[in-house]
Amino acid sequence: MLKSMYSGVSGMRGFQAKLDVIGNNIANVNTVGFKSSRVMFKDIMSQTVSGVSAPVEGGQGGVNAKQIGLGVSIGSIDNMHMQGSPMTTNNPTDLRIDGDGFFLVKLSEDQETPFLTRAGDFHVDTNGNLITSDGLHVVDTGGTPIQLDAEATAFTIGSDGTIMMTMSDGTIQAGAQIGVAKVTNPQGLEKIGGNLYRMTMNANAEGVITPTTANNTADGTGAIVSGQLEMSNVDLTSEFTEMIVSQRGFQANSRIITTSDEVLQEVVNLKR
Structure with a gap:
């Protein structure tokens, strides 16, 4: 199975969680004393295709590692305690x-x-x-x-x-x-x-x-x-901007899954 498909799934899960947090922030825009939250992402462990080699004095130079990322996960969901108006x-x-x-x-x-x-x-x-x-x-x-x-x-x-x-x-x-x-x-x-x-x-x-x-x-x-x-410290301008970014990110990751599926379909057809 293509790694890109699992990366796309992890991306969709991450952006879904971010949309959930944004939705809660917007819902509480008029809640007294409410503090907004934000989602921070982190990458998942990468698969190392080839390792690092050190340079040889007077010989071949060093070679960097070749690594393929395996997706994204939620690093933290932070409560932002800035004072509200x-x-x-x-x-x-x-x-x-x-x-x-x-x-x-x-x-x-x-x-x-x-x-x-x-x-x-x-x-x-x-x-x-x-x-x-x-x-x-x-x-x-x-x-x-x-x-x-x-x-x-x-x-x-x-x-x-x-x-x-x-x-x-x-x-x-x-x-x-x-x-x-x-x-x-x-x-x-x-x-x-x-x-x-x-x-x-x-x-x-x-x-x-x-x-x-x-x-x-x-x-x-x-x-x-x-x-x-x-009052709530939710900034609607920022929340709507992040909502658009999250929506497009979700769509892009779903497109990765669709493209990966088309590639697998071609592989299956070649083996017939």
């Missing part, structure tokens, strides 16, 4: 991190390791809990779910995540401080859906999350901006 909402519970860092959320107080997210479209439930749209609790710098004082009539959130509450008697009281976390290798985080990431051993050393404060120059965390949301 801000959208002003003027909603005090809509938060954006201007810089590095992730919000920390938990399903319950008993959850040991929190999830991470860049989507700051938070809400306050009837018990005063600061939660996500899916009901997960936003935690403070100590890893404890945040609950607003029942006597508070209004509140604001500062750039360091401190919640300042206006009480029923008109006094202003400092509440909990929203916790954030700096991740050494954000691309090592695992996407689990719902705008959430799970910590892994390749994201932070030993997979440990240490809550810290926002706007912290020592830890390198960004400031929290209240009344704004971070």
Whole structure:
């Protein structure tokens, strides 16, 4: 069987995976805090037809190896953690991190390791809990779910995540401080859906999350901006360009298979 046929199949598989990733990026162009992905290819092991020979002093020169590539495979699917553009909402519970860092959320107080997210479209439930749209609790710098004082009539959130509450008697009281976390290798985080990431051993050393404060120059965390949301960082111009390239690449590889089939047909006809 011709090697070109298998190379064409590997190319079609690779470009199909790339189209799948591009489709997901475009589908999430308006998803709050979404980070786009990209596919990187690598070549498969080559078949060596003849090896390398070294030059001989005063004699024959060196000869390069003759190798035939056997196709392509997916090298990596990277999450691109560039910051998305801000959208002003003027909603005090809509938060954006201007810089590095992730919000920390938990399903319950008993959850040991929190999830991470860049989507700051938070809400306050009837018990005063600061939660996500899916009901997960936003935690403070100590890893404890945040609950607003029942006597508070209004509140604001500062750039360091401190919640300042206006009480029923008109006094202003400092509440909990929203916790954030700096991740050494954000691309090592695992996407689990719902705008959430799970910590892994390749994201932070030993997979440990240490809550810290926002706007912290020592830890390198960004400031929290209240009344704004971070939108998706998907660039539609780039995605549509890559979609065209992937489509043509898929077509070219399918043509390789068709041409290889025609060559095999000729070989079969010659043997009749």
